[in-house]
Amino acid sequence: MLVKMxxxxxxxxxxxxxxxxxxxxxxxxxxxxxxxxxxxxxxxxAQARASFDRLLEAVVRIDVRETSFEGGSSRLISGVGSxxxxxxxxxxxxxxxxxxxxxxxxxxxxxxxERVRAELLGWDHWTDLALLRLDIEDxxxxxxxxxxxxxxxxxxxxxxxxVFAAGTPHGLSRTVTKGIISNKERYYRDSTGIRGYETxxxxxxxxxxxxxxxxxxxxxxxxxxxxxxxxxxxxxxxxDNLGFAIPEKTxxxxxxxxxxxxxxxxxxxxxxxxxxxxxxxxxxxxxNQGLLINSVDPGSPAAIAGIRASDIVLSIDGxxxxxxxxxxxxxxxxxxxxxxxGEEISMEVKRGEEMFSVVVVTERLESRVGKEWAFEKWGxxxxxxxxxxxxxxxxxxxxxxxxxxxxxxxxxxxxxxxxGDVISKINQMELAGLDDLKGFYDAYKSSPEALLMETLRxxxxxxxxxKP
Amino acid sequence: xTKRFIRSLAIGVIAxxxxxxxxxFTLDELFEERRDSxxxxxxxxxxxxxxxxxxxxxxxxxxxxxxxxxxxAIPGWVSIDKLKEFKVYVLGESKAYDAEYLGSDRxxxxxxxxxxxxxxDRLKPVTDYQLAEMKTGQSLWGIGVAxxxxxxxxxxxxxxxSTIQLLPAxxxxxxxxxxxxxxxxFDDSGAFAGWGTAPLNMERYLTxxxxxxxxxxxxxxQTTTFFVASELVKTFGGLPSSPDSNDMTxxxxxxxxxxxxxxxxxxxxxxxxxxxxxxxxxDSPAAEAGLRERDLIISIDGEPLKRYTPRRVAVADLExxxxxxxxxxxxxxxxxxxxxxxxxxIVLGQAPKLVRQASRFYFENxxxxxxxxxxxxxxxxxxDVEPGETPGVIxxxxxxxxxxxxxxxxxxxxxxxxxGVPIDxxxxxxxxxxxxxxxxxxxxxxxxxxxxxxxxxxxxxxK
Numbered sequence: 024m025l026v027k028m029x030x031x032x033x034x035x036x037x038x039x040x041x042x043x044x045x046x047x048x049x050x051x052x053x054x055x056x057x058x059x060x061x062x063x064x065x066x067x068x069a070q071a072r073a074s075f076d077r078l079l080e081a082v083v084r085i086d087v088r089e090t091s092f093e094g095g096s097s098r099l100i101s102g103v104g105s106x107x108x109x110x111x112x113x114x115x116x117x118x119x120x121x122x123x124x125x126x127x128x129x130x131x132x133x134x135x136x137e138r139v140r141a142e143l144l145g146w147d148h149w150t151d152l153a154l155l156r157l158d159i160e161d162x163x164x165x166x167x168x169x170x171x172x173x174x175x176x177x178x179x180x181x182x183x184x185x186v187f188a189a190g191t192p193h194g195l196s197r198t199v200t201k202g203i204i205s206n207k208e209r210y211y212r213d214s215t216g217i218r219g220y221e222t223x224x225x226x227x228x229x230x231x232x233x234x235x236x237x238x239x240x241x242x243x244x245x246x247x248x249x250x251x252x253x254x255x256x257x258x259x260x261x262x263d264n265l266g267f268a269i270p271e272k273t274x275x276x277x278x279x280x281x282x283x284x285x286x287x288x289x290x291x292x293x294x295x296x297x298x299x300x301x302x303x304x305x306x307x308x309x310x311n312q313g314l315l316i317n318s319v320d321p322g323s324p325a326a327i328a329g330i331r332a333s334d335i336v337l338s339i340d341g342x343x344x345x346x347x348x349x350x351x352x353x354x355x356x357x358x359x360x361x362x363x364x365g366e367e368i369s370m371e372v373k374r375g376e377e378m379f380s381v382v383v384v385t386e387r388l389e390s391r392v393g394k395e396w397a398f399e400k401w402g403x404x405x406x407x408x409x410x411x412x413x414x415x416x417x418x419x420x421x422x423x424x425x426x427x428x429x430x431x432x433x434x435x436x437x438x439x440x441x442x443g444d445v446i447s448k449i450n451q452m453e454l455a456g457l458d459d460l461k462g463f464y465d466a467y468k469s470s471p472e473a474l475l476m477e478t479l480r481x482x483x484x485x486x487x488x489x490k491p
Numbered sequence: 492x493t494k495r496f497i498r499s500l501a502i503g504v505i506a507x508x509x510x511x512x513x514x515x516f517t518l519d520e521l522f523e524e525r526r527d528s529x530x531x532x533x534x535x536x537x538x539x540x541x542x543x544x545x546x547x548x549x550x551x552x553x554x555x556x557x558x559x560x561x562x563x564a565i566p567g568w569v570s571i572d573k574l575k576e577f578k579v580y581v582l583g584e585s586k587a588y589d590a591e592y593l594g595s596d597r598x599x600x601x602x603x604x605x606x607x608x609x610x611x612d613r614l615k616p617v618t619d620y621q622l623a624e625m626k627t628g629q630s631l632w633g634i635g636v637a638x639x640x641x642x643x644x645x646x647x648x649x650x651x652x653s654t655i656q657l658l659p660a661x662x663x664x665x666x667x668x669x670x671x672x673x674x675x676x677f678d679d680s681g682a683f684a685g686w687g688t689a690p691l692n693m694e695r696y697l698t699x700x701x702x703x704x705x706x707x708x709x710x711x712x713q714t715t716t717f718f719v720a721s722e723l724v725k726t727f728g729g730l731p732s733s734p735d736s737n738d739m740t741x742x743x744x745x746x747x748x749x750x751x752x753x754x755x756x757x758x759x760x761x762x763x764x765x766x767x768x769x770x771x772x773x774d775s776p777a778a779e780a781g782l783r784e785r786d787l788i789i790s791i792d793g794e795p796l797k798r799y800t801p802r803r804v805a806v807a808d809l810e811x812x813x814x815x816x817x818x819x820x821x822x823x824x825x826x827x828x829x830x831x832x833x834x835x836x837i838v839l840g841q842a843p844k845l846v847r848q849a850s851r852f853y854f855e856n857x858x859x860x861x862x863x864x865x866x867x868x869x870x871x872x873x874x875d876v877e878p879g880e881t882p883g884v885i886x887x888x889x890x891x892x893x894x895x896x897x898x899x900x901x902x903x904x905x906x907x908x909x910x911g912v913p914i915d916x917x918x919x920x921x922x923x924x925x926x927x928x929x930x931x932x933x934x935x936x937x938x939x940x941x942x943x944x945x946x947x948x949x950x951x952x953x954k
Contacts, residue, residue: 297948302937318945332946333908333939375911415944417873439751475757477785482873483746484769484785488753 071248075187078249079199080170081108082242084132084191085117085141085155089125092404095430097397099127105190105242106131106155107172107251109278113157115141116278117241118256119148120217122155125395131157133169134197145281148220148390149289150273151256153241154281172243175250177229177270180204188233188255188266190242202233202264209267210349211257219392221411225289225357226273227350229253235266244268289360290385292368293323294330296355299347306335306373313337313373314346314355320414328370328381335373360388391415394457395427398464401489402433407457408445416445418479423447423454426478438487440478448477467491518632521681522647527551528615529634529674530558531580531643532590532604536566537573539853539860539888548636548673549579549604550686552618552727556611557593559727561673562600563689570847571735579606581613582636582645596729597739598814599660603730617675622721623682625663627652631684632677633670635713648676650715657799659808661722662688668713676717683724685717740816741842743775744768744782745870747809749802758787759830764798764805765789772866774878780837783828790825790834813839843867851887852921856928857951858893859886859900863917872905872941883907884920886940898951901942908939927953 083106091100104121108114115131122129122143129141139162141155161167184204192198208227216222231244235258244253253268280287297317299306306313314336319326330336337343344355362368364387371380393407405424406412413421426444429436440446448454449463463474471491478485516524532549535542545565549558558579565574577590588610593603606614623631629652637644650665663685670676670687677684691714692707731738746769750758755765765787771777789796791812799805816822818841826833843866851862861884868885869876876882886904889896906914909923927936930953938949 295945300950302948302950315948317947333911333937333948417944438753473753473757475754481746482770483748484767485748486750486754486758486767488751488757490753 075245075247075249077170078172078243078245078251079189079197080134081172082106082134082189082197083108083115083169084196085115085121085241086130086132087122087126088128089123090127091125092395092397092406093428095397095402095404095428095433095435096399097404103191103194103238104240105238105255107189107241107243107254108157108169109172109174109251111171113141113159113162114144114278114282115155115157116254116274117153117155118254119146119151119153119220119222120256121241122146122153123148123218129155131155132196133167135168137165137167139165139167145285145287147277147281147287148217148222149224149287150226150269150277151217151222152254152269152274152277152281154278172245172249172251174271174275175246175248175252177207177252177272180207180229180246180252182207185247186231186233186252187245187247187249188231188235188239188242188268189245190239190255192234192236192238194238198239200234202231202266204229205232205265206230207270208350210353211267212353214391220390223353225353225360226269227353228256228267229270231266231268232264233266234264235268239266288364289388290362290364290366291324291388292328292359292383292385293320293325294318294336294359295320296346296352298349298352299335307376308335308337308373311345311347312343314344314352324383324386328383330370330372330381330383331374333374337371337373337378339368339370341369359385393424396457396461398435398460400433400468401435401464402430403435403440404428405446405457405460417482418445422456423479424457424460434489434491438476438489439485440476440487441480444478444480444485446476447479450475451477516681518647518679521677522632522634522645524615525620525675525677525681526582526634526645527613528617528620529582529636529645530606530614531582531636531639532558532560532564532577533580533587533639534577534592535575536569537575540890542575546639548671548687550673550675551614551616553616554611556606556608556614557730558590558604558606559686560602560604561689562595562602564673565595565602568846570849570851577604579604579610580639580643581610582634582643585642592734594731594734594736596726597731598729598811599726601726601729617683617686617720618724618727620677620681620683622724623678623680623684625652625655625684625719625721627654630679631665631669632679633685633687633717634674634676635668636671636674638712648713653715655719657797658804659797659799659811660726661719663717663719665715665717668710668715670714670717671712672714683720685720686723687714688716688718690714691716735848737841737844737848738818739842739845740813740818740820740839741776742782742813742822742837742839743772743777745770745772747806749805750787751802758827760787760789760827762798763789764796764802765827766796766805766809770870772870773876776837776840780835782824782826782835782837787827788824789827789832790823792823793825795825849887850917852917853888854895854924854928857895857924857953858890859895860888861885861906861917861920861924862887864905868905874905881915881917883914883941884917894952898938899947899949900938900940900951904938904940904942906938906940907946908937910936 085104085106088099088101090097106115106117109116130138131141132138140158144154144156146153182204188200209230212223214221235255239255242255243251244255252271254274255268257267259265294316295318297315299315316334362385366385368383391409391411393409395406397404404427406427408421408423410421423445426440474489476487528551533546547564549560552559578587579590589607590604595602633648635646635648648669650667650669653664653666655663672687672689674687690709692709695706695708697704697706748767750765768786816839822837824835849862853860864881883905889900914920935952940947
């Protein structure tokens with residue numbers, strides 16, 4: 024604890040001295056035989072060094088300003104993250120929580136200490152990845168130079184293997200830290216992880232003890248040859264060296280989709296898997312087989328097809344799988360998600376003694392966060408009610424908008440609107456969504472008149488008046 | 492002659508003095524007499540794994556030793572059979588006397604306790620005293636009650652009336668602490684002035700090492716607020732027939748909200764107070780009488796709804812008025828619906844079972860308690876349950892590190908299925924689990940529980 028509290032300069036001095044004396048000892052006592060061995064090692068390490076240097080030339084710092092609708096008005100917030108250049112024409116991969124579609128300007132600082140603008144090509148909060156493109160005209164005009172990082176293979180990683188993280192922790196540009204792969208298949212799911220958006224449903228994570236701090240986000244995790252095997256994403260704050268990265272396998276697929284379509288389209292059937300862990304005996308299953316259904320969303324494709332909680336799905340289109348442990352679940356979810364929207368999936372289901380097949384028609388997967396907007400004159404920011412949000416809150420429909428912020432002493436706050444209220448009606452008329460509310464707002468702006476809002480909070484209805 | 496005159500005059504003066512002091516008691520005399528109108532009450536709340544002692548004050552309200560306790564003296568979720576060993580203490584004495592819990596008043600929630608016979612003659616009911624008239628600024632004195640380790644010693648307190656509010660009970664606020672919660676206060680002539688309520692939270696700011704904190708502070712044993720005696724005595728006498736009798740009436744409406752002045756104005760109600768109804772429960776008196784969701788209540792039994800400050804007090808007023816009616820009695824509600832005014836007659840029904848009246852069963856080996864599903868559960872869980880339908884049983888307790896806990900059971904879970912069998916009856920659930928416990932060939936069983944919007948499959952080890 025004490026060591027951590029020393030100022031950085033002292034820590035730096037100590038560690039330099041250590042390295043220095045280490046070298047002194049080696050040079051003094053190394054005999055002739057050892058010198059040859061060292062020479063050979065130096066040659067291969069020189070090659071590794073060169074490719075590692077290339078990687079470092081591809082790591083960038085990203086400064087973002089984006090619109091936030093949190094506090095009852097739209098304001099700009101800024102953040103710093105990391106990224107890695109993965110193509111000659113300036114594709115930069117980073118985290119979805121570093122650059123979101125609400126970004127208004129994105130500045131990338133290259134390793135050569137030149138700054139260049141970038142635009143967002145695509146975004147996928149489910150895997151926490153975002154893809155940027157550098158302003159390539161500007162790059163050419165200014166003859167800016169950078170190198171292009173190469174992907175390695177996350178599948179062939181071994182726990183214990185040495186890895187490095189490169190990025191901008193706490194704004195400290197071009198920081199490299201070293202560690203090992205601690206675990207290849209960490210399960211981590213967070214349904215509100217990225218500013219209310221879901222993350223971690225479709226991938227497992229690489230866990231490393233290389234120091235990862237806020238600002239490392241979006242930077243690469245690389246092997247000793249500087250090949251990108253993951254994108255650093257999160258860490259347990261307050262824990263020692265528990266860092267997590269999205270594996271290259273996921274990153275590569277998502278990057279491809281984002282470059283082509285700007286998004287990753289996924290399918291949804293509305294099941295939440297449980298972990299079968301040792302329950303095979305109870306369900307009279309062949310060992311290591313099946314997926315336990317913990318929960319089925321009401322009205323979802325799975326519910327319509329007749330799947331119920333505590334059913335066991337034995338196979339998906341004839342494919343059998345093992346869903347006993349948490350880390351086995353994301354690939355199965357990903358398999359379902361990879362079906363086309365509207366496609367039929369046939370599933371073999373076991374319920375008690377009974378076995379039967381169902382056909383589930385997929386729907387498009389949607390995020391729990393709806394469109395956001397600010398109504399400045401009311402001091403009100405809202406979000407459209409999404410299907411997931413409505414289900415979580417047990418609302419009767421996904422109509423309406425939910426209040427995400429009010430500004431103090433503005434009409435919305437004075438009317439008593441609070442974060443979490445769902446606005447369901449205005450002047451006794453049903454409010455379908457954001458566009459309806461924008462209509463009322465425009466009318467209000469041209470001739471301000473009192474508006475009667477009906478709001479819901481925990482099924483309790485309240486009436487609120489917005490007054491000019 | 493003069494000497495005799497002076498002597499007789501002196502005797503006369505003394506006589507007058509003695510007489511007047513007999514009519515106007517000194518404060519210490521009044522205090523000595525009135526301390527026997529308050530007793531300390533102690534009991535235990537027994538749970539599956541522990542017993543928690545509770546100490547409150549009660550005021551004597553009848554000649555046969557009945558004490559009245561505050562509505563919050565006993566937590567509402569505790570079932571009657573978990574309230575154990577009622578004892579009372581005369582203030583300032585250490586001897587415990589036995590007492591019996593009689594139940595609670597349906598309209599006001601007061602609890603009643605009766606003390607054993609030997610003590611009854613010593614006690615002075617508050618109904619024996621004159622009632623004080625209450626004026627702002629008037630000086631009052633109260634009886635404070637010390638902690639148990641000081642033998643509940645009574646002590647003298649004094650303050651002035653600061654203000655009196657209708658909330659909807661008539662509540663007095665004193666300039667500073669004036670009595671203990673559940674204890675009583677008087678004016679200087681000894682007339683009964685009030686009954687101490689739970690203390691208010693006082694908002695305070697704390698600065699600790701330069702960091703500002705907002706804090707709410709409350710003295711546990713002293714209060715500044717009290718029910719005004721002249722109105723309070725009108726509520727006396729609501730003794731239930733038995734501790735667990737359920738003669739509560741209900742309307743079957745949920746989510747009552749007073750509407751803001753601006754809303755009332757915009758809806759054309761002017762300055763008439765109104766209460767909006769969010770939800771009407773299936774099969775309830777309100778549903779049968781044709782009340783609709785989003786109706787606005789503007790009058791009760793022909794009386795326009797009172798405009799309280801703060802406005803939301805009107806809801807408590809309505810709830811109290813419903814509770815004052817008996818089962819089968821008719822209540823008339825004036826309703827504003829889509830700009831029209833109408834009057835609806837509602838025959839009040841018996842309220843569904845309360846949480847504290849629900850049947851429970853503790854599985855000691857597994858470490859969890861189930862209780863029957865109540866109408867109120869469908870409201871809090873936002874379930875749309877058909878009349879007469881029971882969607883399962885509720886997990887009301889989970890013992891830490893028990894098999895149930897390790898298996899993932901949580902308090903508040905709705906158990907829908909036990910080992911694949913859908914649960915629609917409380918006794919069925921008990922029988923199923925008992926059967927599983929008795930089955931030597933079984934090592935575990937599976938629960939399907941609903942929790943919020945999701946369900947979960949839990950595996951509980953039997954051994």
